[in-house]
Amino acid sequence: MDQRPLLFFDSGIGGLSVLAATRALLPTAPIVYAADSAGFPYGIRTEAEIAARVPALLGRLAERYHPRLIVIACNTASTIALAAVRSALDLPIVGTVPAIKPAALISATRTIGVLGTDATVRQPYVDDLAARFAADCTVIRHGSADLVEAAEARLRGEAVDPARFAAALDGLFAQPGGAAIDTIVLACTHFPLVADDLAAAAGRPISFVDGSAGIARRVAYLTQGQDWPAKARTGTAVFSLLDDRARALAPALMAHGLDELAAL
Ligand code: DGL
Secondary structure, eight states, rough: OOOOEEEEEEEESSSHHHHHHHHHHTOOOOOEEEOOOOOOOGGGGGGHHHHHHHHHHHHHHHHHEEEEEEHHOOOHHHHHHHHHHHOSSSOOOEEOOHHHHHHHOOOOOSEEEEEHHHHHHTTHHHHHHHHHTTSSSEEEEEEEEEHHHHHHHHHHHHHOHHHHHHHHHHHHHHHHGGGGOEEEOOOSSSSSHHHHHHHHSSSOEEEEEEEHHHHHHHHHTTTTTTOOOOOOOOOOEESSSOOOOHHHHHHHHHHHEEEEEEEE
């Protein structure tokens, strides 16, 4: 039986949104979830820092866990380092890109918000997606580092002031043309974890779109025909810095089928 895991990688717990969607399709897949907590948050780092960090860490993780496939469950890392990781490692690498294409398919007002990290929303890759898939839409972007922190706090079980969700959305709504936004791309994997809070804070109906279901389908496609264990086992969460903040995430990790904590 092929026991090699799927390895999910993010700066923090955002990749759990992608893991959950993948588990729904591949319920018995062995899982290693890796968080670069020592490098968190990625969204306020430079391109050079992320480009140096991510391939090196994934190289170490691949050596240690021998995954059958890696999911870079982080928009920031994917938009900056995906090509470098693919050329460094000889195994399938699935990246996460802002779900601008599906958002453009459903927006009635043809005005789309892209909510990500600062590092993601300034990437030329996002210009390219907007030009290719949403050429007839106004695409308004905002980067929020605070929303990433709010999602981490929520998963540590802390109370989070609803004003923080409203402020993140205001970064889109307050821009010229922002009042017409009817669809928001959650272009950071942390944000689907707080989608209910965002919906409550929006004050009007908004469709929130993210890429997790598409990534899960891609993983299932790339691994079709492979052996999977007959029964699901709990997985491992590995942190580059296993401190009290990481340990406080244990219940949320457990809820995602990860019951073992390890340090990288
Ligand atoms: N979850 C990450 C993303 O999808 C980044 C969060 C961060 O570290 O800033 O972009």
